[in-house]
Amino acid sequence: xxxxxxxxxxxxxxxxxxxxxxxxxxxxxxxxxxxxxxxxxxxxxxxxxxxxxxxxxxxxxxxxxxxxxxxxxxxxxxxxxxxxxxxxxxxxxxxxxxxxxxxxxxxxxxxxxxxxxxxxxxxxxxxxxxxxxxxxxxxxxxxxxxxxxxxxxxxxxxxxxxxxxxxxxxxxxxxxxxxxxxxxxxxxxxxxxxxxxxxxxxxxxxxxxxxxxxxxxxxxxxxxxxxxxxxxxxxxxxxxxxxxxxxxxxxxxxxxxxxxxxxxxxxxxxxxxxxxxxxxxxxxxxxxxxxxxxxxxxxxxxxxxxxxxxxxxxxxxxxxxxxxxxxxxxxxxxxxxxxxxxxxxxxxxxxxxxxxxxxxxxxxxxxxxxxxxxxxxxxxxxxxxxxxxxxxxxxxxxxxxxxxxxxxxxxxxxxxxxxxxxxxxxxxxxxxxxxxxxxxxxxxxxxxxxxxxxxxxxxxxxxxxxxxxxxxxxxxxxxxxxxxxxxxxxxxxxxxxxxxxxxxxxxxxxxxxxxxxxxxxxxxxxxxxxxxxxxxxxxxxxxxxxxxxxxxxxxxxxxxxxxxxxxxxxxxxxxxxxxxxxxxxxxxxxxxxxxxxxxxxxxxxxxxxxxxxxxxxxxxxxxxxxxxxxxxxxxxxxxxxxxxxxxxxxxxxxxxxxxxxxxxxxxxxxxxxxxxxxxxxxxxxxxxxxxxxxxxxxxxxxxxxxxxxxxxxxxxxxxxxxxxxxxxxxxxxxxxxxx
Ligand code: MOS
Numbered sequence: 001x002x003x004x005x006x007x008x009x010x011x012x013x014x015x016x017x018x019x020x021x022x023x024x025x026x027x028x029x030x031x032x033x034x035x036x037x038x039x040x041x042x043x044x045x046x047x048x049x050x051x052x053x054x055x056x057x058x059x060x061x062x063x064x065x066x067x068x069x070x071x072x073x074x075x076x077x078x079x080x081x082x083x084x085x086x087x088x089x090x091x092x093x094x095x096x097x098x099x100x101x102x103x104x105x106x107x108x109x110x111x112x113x114x115x116x117x118x119x120x121x122x123x124x125x126x127x128x129x130x131x132x133x134x135x136x137x138x139x140x141x142x143x144x145x146x147x148x149x150x151x152x153x154x155x156x157x158x159x160x161x162x163x164x165x166x167x168x169x170x171x172x173x174x175x176x177x178x179x180x181x182x183x184x185x186x187x188x189x190x191x192x193x194x195x196x197x198x199x200x201x202x203x204x205x206x207x208x209x210x211x212x213x214x215x216x217x218x219x220x221x222x223x224x225x226x227x228x229x230x231x232x233x234x235x236x237x238x239x240x241x242x243x244x245x246x247x248x249x250x251x252x253x254x255x256x257x258x259x260x261x262x263x264x265x266x267x268x269x270x271x272x273x274x275x276x277x278x279x280x281x282x283x284x285x286x287x288x289x290x291x292x293x294x295x296x297x298x299x300x301x302x303x304x305x306x307x308x309x310x311x312x313x314x315x316x317x318x319x320x321x322x323x324x325x326x327x328x329x330x331x332x333x334x335x336x337x338x339x340x341x342x343x344x345x346x347x348x349x350x351x352x353x354x355x356x357x358x359x360x361x362x363x364x365x366x367x368x369x370x371x372x373x374x375x376x377x378x379x380x381x382x383x384x385x386x387x388x389x390x391x392x393x394x395x396x397x398x399x400x401x402x403x404x405x406x407x408x409x410x411x412x413x414x415x416x417x418x419x420x421x422x423x424x425x426x427x428x429x430x431x432x433x434x435x436x437x438x439x440x441x442x443x444x445x446x447x448x449x450x451x452x453x454x455x456x457x458x459x460x461x462x463x464x465x466x467x468x469x470x471x472x473x474x475x476x477x478x479x480x481x482x483x484x485x486x487x488x489x490x491x492x493x494x495x496x497x498x499x500x501x502x503x504x505x506x507x508x509x510x511x512x513x514x515x516x517x518x519x520x521x522x523x524x525x526x527x528x529x530x531x532x533x534x535x536x537x538x539x540x541x542x543x544x545x546x547x548x549x550x551x552x553x554x555x556x557x558x559x560x561x562x563x564x565x566x567x568x569x570x571x572x573x574x575x576x577x578x579x580x581x582x583x584x585x586x587x588x589x590x591x592x593x594x595x596x597x598x599x600x601x602x603x604x605x606x607x608x609x610x611x612x613x614x615x616x617x618x619x620x621x622x623x624x625x626x627x628x629x630x631x632x633x634x635x636x637x638x639x640x641x642x643x644x645x646x647x648x649x650x651x652x653x654x655x656x657x658x659x660x661x662x663x664x665x666x667x668x669x670x671x672x673x674x675x676x677x678x679x680x681x682x683x684x685x686x687x688x689x690x691x692x693x694x695x696x697x698x699x700x701x702x703x704x705x706x707x708x709x710x711x712x713x714x715x716x717x718x719x720x721x722x723x724x725x726x727x728x729x730x731x732x733x734x735x736x737x738x739x
Contacts (some may be wrong), residue, residue, distance in 0.1 A: 153332065300354070302433060427608075599624075
């Protein structure tokens with residue numbers, strides 16, 4: 001009897017605790033700033049106290065004489081640092097392209113102008129404070145009203161949106177604003193650099209060990225093989241660790257200069273200056289419909305602020321292109337330069353602020369039409385991606401709306417403003433849709449089968465806290481048929497086979513095919529070893545007759561239990577391990593055949609207590625259409641975390657820049673308000689798990705970002721339902737509701 005595989009044993013889709021959980025909760029997981037080396041020195045950057053101007057004089061004399069100080073470094077003495085070449089074959093990208101200290105111009109508050117190095121962190125901090133900098137100061141531009149400083153570009157266009165808009169009787173023309181937000185990752189940005197005279201070993205907190213290496217080798221002016229980036233555990237990134245920030249180059253340059261290991265840990269405050277943020281956006285949405293609710297035009301003209309030197313674009317039109325059926329669409333974009341550090345991706349870049357605008361606008365349009373907002377969405381559900389004119393790979397947004405409505409009890413909604421009450425509170429019910437890309441980066445992995453009966457997968461990606469170690473252990477366990485405990489996952493090292501960036505919610509989908517191929521190769525080699533080892537049980541058998549089932553090597557015509565454990569094959573051949581390599585291609589190259597996205601819907605209840613102006617989010621039901629969920633425990637965790645972040649985005653988060661000095665005013669966790677447990681009700685998350693295998697054999701897509709998309713609009717829509725006040729600028733403030 002040919003062996004049959006019992007798929008009920010498969011760990012795929014099973015609630016699985018994080019395999020790295022025990023290490024983390026016992027304090028044994030080594031994070032970047034936990035790395036210490038003999039002779040290591042501490043470096044503390046000196047941040048500029050102006051946001052626009054230049055350095056007139058840098059007086060380091062007093063600082064240099066302080067106890068333990070090894071030096072103060074700046075443009076004249078740190079050594080050469082280079083830029084990252086655009087579109088290079090190194091596949092390297094950075095958001096802040098200017099290496100630290102490149103010139104004496106100051107373009108944002110907190111820009112590094114010098115760095116103090118000492119035996120201890122306290123000594124280096126004191127020395128950094130003692131550096132006297134004289135500036136030629138100019139008034140900074142940190143204005144919140146955005147106007148185009150770059151050419152207005154068309155992101156996407158079909159039909160004649162202006163003409164259709166002009167002809168329509170039901171329309172709206174409103175501007176939606178989302179503020180600058182700072183990621184506020186719990187693990188501070190830090191870099192520990194070691195230089196041995198030839199090679200840099202950089203311990204980094206990065207969402208991309210490969211990208212970090214590819215950027216830093218160019219900045220340092222050395223070959224890629226002379227830079228090794230290590231990042232074993234992260235306290236999240238939310239996008240702020242996708243590209244390297246200047247402290248990494250400073251640590252490496254100082255290690256080279258001084259011949260000693262260097263540690264830099266940014267303060268919470270510094271992370272508001274020079275470690276990225278989500279830029280402010282200002283989005284004009286013009287939208288029109290016929291009397292039946294069919295959309296006749298969408299115009300989405302958005303601006304985002306960026307820094308003086310870098311062209312960071314917040315791609316707000318991302319979902320607008322394909323979300324609704326509409327014959328006339330025009331999306332334009334432009335940048336508005338500010339004396340602010342370079343922005344970067346933050347969870348769901350583009351889609352998240354973009355959907356706040358468009359999903360709010362849809363709600364406003366539904367009200368004008370006196371139509372239920374779900375009904376309006378159903379009327380405008382597209383049959384294909386009308387932007388690219390290709391079919392959707394898998395789109396179950398309507399099911400998200402229907403399931404969400406049912407779980408939430410939407411049918412009981414009375415659309416009349418302020419009409420729904422409970423326990424003396426006014427209820428507001430709002431909803432919105434969510435979308436996010438579903439793609440793959442190229443990825444490579446190796447799988448080893450080892451003579452102790454265990455297996456190992458290695459790849460140069462990293463687990464930023466999302467559960468990548470666990471998901472890859474599940475995939476490996478499934479592919480080699482071993483229990484999870486026997487599967488080791490090695491990540492976070494740029495010398496491993498190149499793995500994907502932890503960005504765009506693509507790690508899981510990207511790696512499944514690579515790991516599957518690597519496992520298949522390893523098993524093939526194992527079977528070959530089984531038939532080629534003289535004296536071994538299957539010596540001389542035709543390899544085609546051999547099979548591998550759940551750790552057992554056996555003939556196809558016998559049961560798995562009649563075979564031998566795979567480690568016995570390794571033992572007979574005297575092999576320590578047998579290795580297979582696998583790779584998978586990026587889905588970005590070439591013209592896509594299908595439009596690949598994940599979808600979702602949020603249903604939100606707020607309570608409004610008018611007499612004391614108290615607004616609370618009291619219920620959130622989220623339905624996600626993201627294909628197969630490999631680990632529902634970690635998956636739900638991703639969506640819940642995103643919803644918490646979305647409550648913060650809707651109600652609290654806002655980086656304020658002081659208008660005369662250009663400094664972020666609320667650069668600490670007391671004044672930058674994040675949603676905490678007290679702000680978060682019970683969250684309900686449902687995964688639909690429609691099967692679509694375009695990206696990989698399990699049909700898994702990404703889930704890191706989609707949970708945040710659309711949520712702020714659902715909250716704003718609920719607030720309108722409760723109060724009658726339409727908030728088009730986030731965060732929603734109590735004072736906005738006191739009218
Ligand atoms: Mo995500 S903003 O691509 O880390």
